Amino acid sequence: MRILLVILALLAVSLPGMLQAGDAYRAVFELTSDNPKQWTAVLNNVENLRKALPGTSVEVVAHGPGLQLLMREHNSEVAARMEDLAKQGVVFAACQNTMKRMNVSPDQLSPFAQTVDSGVAEIVRKQQAGWAYLRSGG
C-alpha cells in the first residue's frame, strides 16, 4: 500500500507535461530543404539547443529535397560539422522512401548517416514517444 502511494505521488509529479524526472530533453528536427542556408540554420539550432540544455537527445530527419544534406555529393561544406555532432550522439537520419524515389544508394550517403524507413513516420513516432518537434526552413 505504501509503495502504491509512492508510485502515485511520482506519477502526479511527473504528469504536468510528460517529461519525467531524470529524463533529458529530446528533440527531433525535420529538414526538407536542399538550401545550404537552411542546413546551416538547422545545425546552428542543434548546437544552440545542446548548449542551452546539455544532454538533450537530438535527431535530424532529412527527407524530400532535404535528403541532400546527408549525400556526400552535396554536403561537403557541412559534413565535418555533422560528423562531429554525430560523434557527440546526434543522429542524422535519411528517409529510405526518398532514397528509393531519387535512386540514392546507401553508399552515396555520408558514413555517419543512418536511415529510417520513412522520414514522416519517424517524426510521428518520435513525437508520440514524447520528443519535441522542430520544423526547419521552407
Added chain:
Amino acid sequence: MRILLVILALLAVSLPGMLQAGDAYRAVFELTSDNPKQWTAVLNNVENLRKALPGTSVEVVAHGPGLQLLMREHNSEVAARMEDLAKQGVVFAACQNTMKRMNVSPDQLSPFAQTVDSGVAEIVRKQQAGWAYLRSGG
C-alpha cells in the same frame, strides 16, 4: 483502497490524448501554402506515413492561402487523390476563419472537405489530445 481507485480514475480522465497501449498513431498536418508542389508533397507524406504505420489517423488542416487545396476551383489536379484518401478515413479540414476572410462559401469546397472553426485552434486541440504535428511547406 477506495481513494486509490478515485485517484486512478482521475488520472485516467486526465490522460486524454497520450498514446495509450494499443492505440494507432495520429498525426495532424498543417498546410498554409497555395503552391501545388507543396500540395503534392503533403499528400506524398500522408501516403508514406500510412504505408509505414498502417492505421494511423490523419487530418490535414488547410488554412490561409492553403485553403485553396480544398477549393474545387483550384484543386482539380489533386482532387481525385484526396477523395480517395478521404474514403480511407483521412480528414481534410478547411478553416472557417479563412473562408470568411476570403468570402469562400461551403459549396466552393470539394465534397469530401470538412470544416473546422479555426485551423490553428484545431491544430492546438489535436496536439493537446496527443496527436503528432507536421508542418508542411513554406
Added chain:
Amino acid sequence: MRILLVILALLAVSLPGMLQAGDAYRAVFELTSDNPKQWTAVLNNVENLRKALPGTSVEVVAHGPGLQLLMREHNSEVAARMEDLAKQGVVFAACQNTMKRMNVSPDQLSPFAQTVDSGVAEIVRKQQAGWAYLRSGG
C-alpha cells in the same frame, strides 16, 4: 492489488504529456522570418486561436531573422498590435543567442518584449511541458 499495479504500469507507459483536466490550452509559436507578411500571419493566428479557444496561453518565440519582429527599428507596423496582445498576456520572447550573434542590445527591443536564453531551447522546453507547437512561415 495486482490489478492496480497493472493499471499503474499502463498509466506510466501512456504518460508522455497530456493536457490535464481543467487546464487551458497552451501554444508556442516559432517565428524565424523577417518577412512582415509572415508577422501579420502569425499575429492573425494568435488572435484567431484566442478567439476560438479563450484563455489559451500563447508565447511567440522570435529567433534568427525573425528577431526583427521584436526590434523597434523594424516592427513599427505591428508594434501596437503586439503591445495590445502583450497586455492580454501573450508573451513575446526574443532569443538571446540571436541577439548576441546580431549585436542587438535589449534596448533595441520593444518594451513589451521578453528574452529567453535560446529560442530553440525555449520551444523544446515548452513542448515537453505539454504546450502545442506552431511553426510559422518559411
